[in-house]
Amino acid sequence: MIAYRNLRVALLGAGSVGAQVATLLTEHHDELASRVGAGLDLVGIAVRDVDAPRSAPLDPALLTTDAMSLIESADIVIELMGGIEPARSYILHALNSGADVVTGNKALLAAHGPELQAAAEQVGAQVYYEAAVAGAIPIIRPLRESLAGDRVKRILGIVNGTTNFILDKMDVEGDTFENALAVATELGYAEADPTADIEGYDAAQKAAILARLAFHTDVPVEAVHREGITTITAAQVSQAQKAGYVVKLLAICERLTDPETGVEGVSARVYPALISRQHPLAAVHGGKNAVFVEAEAAGDLMFYGAGAGGIETASAVLGDVVSAARRHVAGGPGVAETTHANLTILPIDSVSTRYQITLEVSDAPGVLARIASLFSEHGVSVEAVQQSVASVGPDAVAAGTPDGSGTATLVIVTHIASERALSRTVAAIADQKVVVRVESVLRVEGA
């Protein structure tokens, strides 16, 4: 039964997601009306250039460059333009005009989320953003509502499809980073300028959004420690494989206590890390995303699916549109989001995890004992050491090892240690004459 007037929906942006949203709103009009109890009429699509080529055919009569007038006429505004401005001003204008807002704009939410939420709260409107993190995967609503009575301890997320595609290709095919990136670009998984993805900026924005929701604490994106995947080599991936690990770019949000200062707080960080091949996240291949949540009562949960794609992301947008529309019809709760917890945001130094350190050392008696004692002196406990068969490679010759002997590779995996203790240990090791090179230091996550 449809008892309510039709609702006016305005769309800002007609890129790949926007075009799909427009198509679905039109094609599924009657079905959505039944679910909502009111028709959802797409009344206009604001674009920069009405004559630009589109990925899907759109009704030209809907296109307009006058976003502000369109916004003022709408009950629900869908913002899919991306970028900070004018998206931010448009959303504020929509809220102040009494509309609810649905957005997939992670950059804007990471930078101005608190401002938008405050504006919404002031006028009793809502900002929905299921599409902003992990595309089609429902993760915002589960965190905001389903887990609202629990305490999230940690989130490990594969939230960037481009880097997961690249790392998966390196893992499965033994590819180099450069080749895997080239293929990702060719197949459309990576953009012409892939910096935002491969340097972890995109994942960091998502980490900021997830941490805010999980910990009821504002986490500015600048506070997210960020390392990209550009330094990951085929050798590292293959070595990880042999040791039963896989390299993934992880967005990690964690409640923790700094082991030295005793300060309690939260950490949000993005870096490539090793995880066990037995971990559910290890089975996330190609451009897929997954978010692994460890909660105090619920235990371990995982949410898996498509992290990007026009039609997949459009599904998340439409779910939000239906929620917003039901609120219009039935009257709805205020923004179910608070940052009352206001926890301290801890720097990467406060974090403790496991590490894999790969060293090229001179192949002389007593070297292993010397390295082991350095770990012990810095309070870092060693879980496993693997020493490769000694070899006299070009590196050893070039490096001129002290005693003219060959070199060996040591791969050391530690027990849980703090970043501080680990840094000091690695600095002391690098200082040793018998150490030709610290080849890599990678974190091991998911324990």
Added chain:
Amino acid sequence: MIAYRNLRVALLGAGSVGAQVATLLTEHHDELASRVGAGLDLVGIAVRDVDAPRSAPLDPALLTTDAMSLIESADIVIELMGGIEPARSYILHALNSGADVVTGNKALLAAHGPELQAAAEQVGAQVYYEAAVAGAIPIIRPLRESLAGDRVKRILGIVNGTTNFILDKMDVEGDTFENALAVATELGYAEADPTADIEGYDAAQKAAILARLAFHTDVPVEAVHREGITTITAAQVSQAQKAGYVVKLLAICERLTDPETGVEGVSARVYPALISRQHPLAAVHGGKNAVFVEAEAAGDLMFYGAGAGGIETASAVLGDVVSAARRHVAGGPGVAETTHANLTILPIDSVSTRYQITLEVSDAPGVLARIASLFSEHGVSVEAVQQSVASVGPDAVAAGTPDGSGTATLVIVTHIASERALSRTVAAIADQKVVVRVESVLRVEGA
């Protein structure tokens, strides 16, 4: 800022989940108050016998046998008694007294869900039941809200931890069903009377609930086709393994069109099936649950986590309590559930899937050709046939194969075929002299 009066929460039932809910409500009182904007006061716990032993210490002053008076005094009623009556009457009484209801009672929801939803809608109250399916895993809210703008095509769920534990043990350790069940009982994964789990009744209730939500259509539990796992043998599991499959008890909800009648509708069914070891559901081990959702726009999604356990399920209950409480504080939308679609519920005969048929046949020339032609005559296309090395086993001797030769095992995997065509084919095959025995017919899902 707490600006609202405290809300009165009544708990019905103090079993393993109820006791955890009571503990968490008390211990996390201030934290939950901050999240809701109002304190949640547990005002009483209705039990059958106030002196019965409890799994967790509860404040004796809260215990009462007068459920009706307790219900009348509450803003939110949490029903965790299980069973149909008096749970149903209590919930109706709560709704009519103006309270919102949170329940984890899958049997009641599967049997009387429409009645409860109608009662709630009439008074503008809500029934929340995230805990009823897949324990701690948020699946109700994602289906009801996140995917509300999409079209669900199919759900494949591992929604019963007991049977997954048993089948996983058979798969990993080569155990028999009987032994695996004995271990499950010993470890507390199976109840003293395991019928509800191993015969698929529990999974069928969950399938009815999921199908209703996914397809906006009432699906009575009696309409759910149900087969249990008691006939699954170690030999079947091992044969599945060799062929790259694993046996799982699946709850399947699907939109489909009957291939013969052309009738469109939905199917809800529960049976043990083979799925590829590459499918994400194959990696769901032990007592864990997972729900794999295939949606038109969102593509494939999976939700994974603990399907049972007192504290895990309590997390889902508390998430619902917080949602209900926020609605009290902010005012909230009516029940966001409709069965407007009212689709036809199709019987198992309308379903099409792939099949694995294992036959013991006499090891004579031309047998394979004869069997293959029977498939072809019934319009069932064969994907693969594997014939074991011929053997003269006791079965062959006992069966007295027509020509006195030994027997061979044929394992045939079909392409997608309808249940009707498959049944006819199997009947015709069983009729053949050269067929000693149809050892098993298993469905292959997840393609």
